[in-house]
Amino acid sequence: MYEHHFGFKSKPFALTPDPSFLYQSPQHAMAMTMLEYGLESQAAFSLLTGDIGSGKTTLLRQLLRGLGDKVCVGLVSNTHSRFHSIHGWALSALGIASTGESEVEKYEALVDSFVREYAQGRRTLLIFDEAQNLSADALEELRLLSNVNSEKDLVLQVLLVGQPELRQTLSRPDLRQFAQRISVDFHLRPLDVAESQAYIRHRLLVAQGDADTFMPDTIEFIHRRTSGIPRLINQLCDIALVYAFADGRTRIDRNLMHEVVGDQDSRRMVPSEGGPSGLSVRSGR
Numbered sequence: 001m002y003e004h005h006f007g008f009k010s011k012p013f014a015l016t017p018d019p020s021f022l023y024q025s026p027q028h029a030m031a032m033t034m035l036e037y038g039l040e041s042q043a044a045f046s047l048l049t050g051d052i053g054s055g056k057t058t059l060l061r062q063l064l065r066g067l068g069d070k071v072c073v074g075l076v077s078n079t080h081s082r083f084h085s086i087h088g089w090a091l092s093a094l095g096i097a098s099t100g101e102s103e104v105e106k107y108e109a110l111v112d113s114f115v116r117e118y119a120q121g122r123r124t125l126l127i128f129d130e131a132q133n134l135s136a137d138a139l140e141e142l143r144l145l146s147n148v149n150s151e152k153d154l155v156l157q158v159l160l161v162g163q164p165e166l167r168q169t170l171s172r173p174d175l176r177q178f179a180q181r182i183s184v185d186f187h188l189r190p191l192d193v194a195e196s197q198a199y200i201r202h203r204l205l206v207a208q209g210d211a212d213t214f215m216p217d218t219i220e221f222i223h224r225r226t227s228g229i230p231r232l233i234n235q236l237c238d239i240a241l242v243y244a245f246a247d248g249r250t251r252i253d254r255n256l257m258h259e260v261v262g263d264q265d266s267r268r269m270v271p272s273e274g275g276p277s278g279l280s281v282r283s284g285r
Helices: 026-040 056-066 087-094 103-119 136-148 165-170 173-180 193-206 216-226 230-247 254-266
Strands: 045-050 071-076 123-128 156-162 182-188
Touching: 026 045, 026 056, 026 156, 026 182, 045 056, 045 165, 056 156, 071 087, 087 103, 087 123, 087 136, 103 123, 103 136, 136 156, 136 165, 136 173, 156 165, 165 173, 173 182, 193 216, 193 230, 216 230, 216 254, 230 254
Parallel strands: 045 156, 045 182, 071 123, 123 156
Antiparallel strands: none
């Protein structure tokens, strides 16, 4: 809608995770380095956590882009609270057909796959996104599956990606053995004010727009409103661009942002600072 008005080649604040827009803040760069190190150092388990909208999925997609043909990847992204056994889901993620329906047969099919890939010079990487939904039983099953690794041969690596609740689950006494196997552990925190400013400018430039579209004091307001959560920043900036387009503006100042937030608050679609967010376009413009 507004791309031509601002000279963008694409929407700078789309909500879909796009690695080409990844902003390498110091912590995001460190997170990527740690994940890459975990793979290269043959860590059996790696852990990445962060609040909703902190950029975990974008980092994950960037990581997958950089993997070569030495890794066979299975991504499980639809975990839920009733996710009991991991064997069937892992088989599906790896594109493997089991010869039977029992858990033993599924386990054997998985192990055969790991060994087969390893014989061809490849490790298997299982990634569980939204892993906070995994039960303690499912995590324990995953730990037992990792026993396929030996001291000399690492055929399976596991990356858990999830919200902070995952850390609470892993701190349970009955999961102590699992937690002790995690070699790489990183938690993404919200962006600070300087990072939020750099994040907004970065996305504007990637979209081939003007990095100064948002005034500096406007960015400070956006940061306070969103608590530095990238997804919430995207939501607020995107709707602000719609308002500016409707008014024929090319710069977004604090007055316009107050208007945007005031309209949204009146519809109770935008929360107070730091809360969950949902944004809707104002009608009648």
